[in-house]
Amino acid sequence: MEKRKKIAIISQPNLPIPDVRGGGIELLTRLIIEQNEIDKRYRLIVFSIYDEEGERISNQYKYCEVIYIKVNKLLYLYGRALNLLAGIFRQERIGNRSYYSCVFEKIKHINGLSAVIFEGGPAAAIGMFREYTDKLVFHSHVREFPRHRWYFYDKIITVSDFCKHDWLKNYSEEKIEILRNCIDTKKFLQKINDTEKLKLRRNLGMLGNDFVVVYVGRIIPLKGVMELVGAWKFITNHHIKLLIIGSLYGSYGTEKKYSMMVEKAAKEDKRIILTGYVDNGKLYKYLQIADVQVVPTIGDEAAGLVAVEGMASGLPLICTDSGGLPEYCSRRTSTIIKRSENISNDIANAIINYYKTPAIKKLAEQGASDILDEYSSKKYYDNYFKALGV
Numbered sequence: 001m002e003k004r005k006k007i008a009i010i011s012q013p014n015l016p017i018p019d020v021r022g023g024g025i026e027l028l029t030r031l032i033i034e035q036n037e038i039d040k041r042y043r044l045i046v047f048s049i050y051d052e053e054g055e056r057i058s059n060q061y062k063y064c065e066v067i068y069i070k071v072n073k074l075l076y077l078y079g080r081a082l083n084l085l086a087g088i089f090r091q092e093r094i095g096n097r098s099y100y101s102c103v104f105e106k107i108k109h110i111n112g113l114s115a116v117i118f119e120g121g122p123a124a125a126i127g128m129f130r131e132y133t134d135k136l137v138f139h140s141h142v143r144e145f146p147r148h149r150w151y152f153y154d155k156i157i158t159v160s161d162f163c164k165h166d167w168l169k170n171y172s173e174e175k176i177e178i179l180r181n182c183i184d185t186k187k188f189l190q191k192i193n194d195t196e197k198l199k200l201r202r203n204l205g206m207l208g209n210d211f212v213v214v215y216v217g218r219i220i221p222l223k224g225v226m227e228l229v230g231a232w233k234f235i236t237n238h239h240i241k242l243l244i245i246g247s248l249y250g251s252y253g254t255e256k257k258y259s260m261m262v263e264k265a266a267k268e269d270k271r272i273i274l275t276g277y278v279d280n281g282k283l284y285k286y287l288q289i290a291d292v293q294v295v296p297t298i299g300d301e302a303a304g305l306v307a308v309e310g311m312a313s314g315l316p317l318i319c320t321d322s323g324g325l326p327e328y329c330s331r332r333t334s335t336i337i338k339r340s341e342n343i344s345n346d347i348a349n350a351i352i353n354y355y356k357t358p359a360i361k362k363l364a365e366q367g368a369s370d371i372l373d374e375y376s377s378k379k380y381y382d383n384y385f386k387a388l389g390v
Contacts, residue, residue, distance in 0.1 A: 004043040005114040005390055012120045013099035016051030025119050025141050033064045035381035047103045069102045114390045142302045146170045157387050159303040160324025177387035181305050182380030185372045188284050188312040197289045204273055206241050211355050214290035216245045216306050219259050224296035229265045230344035247277040287313035292354045295319040298339050304328035308375050314365035318350045333364040
C-alpha cells in the first residue's frame, strides 16, 4: 500500500514541465521532481500544459506523474466567456481559466491529496479546488498586489521578505512562508581550464589581461542595462570590458527600441561586447571568464537568482537595492547601489574599486562552495515541503 503523501503541483500554462522550453518556475519544479526521485518521500502529481518532448522525459519518473493538459480553441472561448461573466458579477477574473478548469476536472478524481500547490498563476484561488484538499497553497514567484480581502489559500509561499509584505494585508504572518529559490548547481560545478577561458575571451574580442564585467538577463528598460552601459562614460581604463549576455529584440516595440539603444552604445564603445542569447547550459563558461557581475535592475526584483548564479561561479557582485535582490547577496563580496540619478556613476565607482582590489575576487571564489550549498536543489526540496507543512 502506498504510504507516501500525495502532493499535487499545478504549474502555469505558459511553459511545460519539465523545463524543456525554459522558464524559471519550470526549472524549480523540475529540480523538486528530480530530488524527489532520489529521496522518494512523496508521490507527486504535476499538472502541466502539453509538450511532446516534456511528456517523453516525464515518462522516466517513478515517483511523479505529470498530467498534461491540451487546451483547444473551444475550451479557450469557454474560459473567456466565464471571465466575462466574472467581470459582470464583480468576481475575480482568472487568466487561462480554461486550463485551470481542465486541471480541476482531472484533480477531482484523485483521492487523498495532502496538499495542492499553485506554482504561480491566479493570486485569488479557484475556490472549487478546496473540495479536494485540506491544504491549498499559493507559491508566489513575483511581486503580487493582492486586491481582495478574502482568499481561499491556507498558506502563501513567497521568494523574499520584500514580497511577503504585500500579502500581510490579507493574511496573518503565520500563514506566510519565505522560501528562497535555488539554482541548478550541477551546471555551476562544471569548470573550464585557463586555456579554454583564454580561447573564449579571444573569441569575444577580449584579451587575457582584460577586467571583464558581466551582465546576464533580458535587454529591457526595467533591468537597467542602459544605466550599466552609461557607467562606461566614467571609466577611462581600456582594459575594463563589459560583456552583456542576453537576447536582443524582444517581441514588444519598446524592447526593440531599447535593444537598438544598447547596440548603438556597443558600436560607439568597443569595450562593450554583446553576445546575444547564450544557452543556459553554457552560461557557466561565460561567467568563469568574468571578474565581477553587475545586476543593475531599476525595477523591483522579487528575488535574485541571476545574482546567485554569478556568486556560485565565484564572482563578486554589484547590484541595486531592488526589492528582494539584496536578500540573496553575500554581504562580504557584494556592493549594493542605490537607485538614483547617479546610478551609472555609482556603478562605475564600484567597478573601479573591484578592479583595484583583486582580493575581493579571491574571497568570492573561496565562498562559491558555500553559495552552492546554500542554494542547492536538495536544500530547496527540504525547505519546500517544510514550508508546505507536509
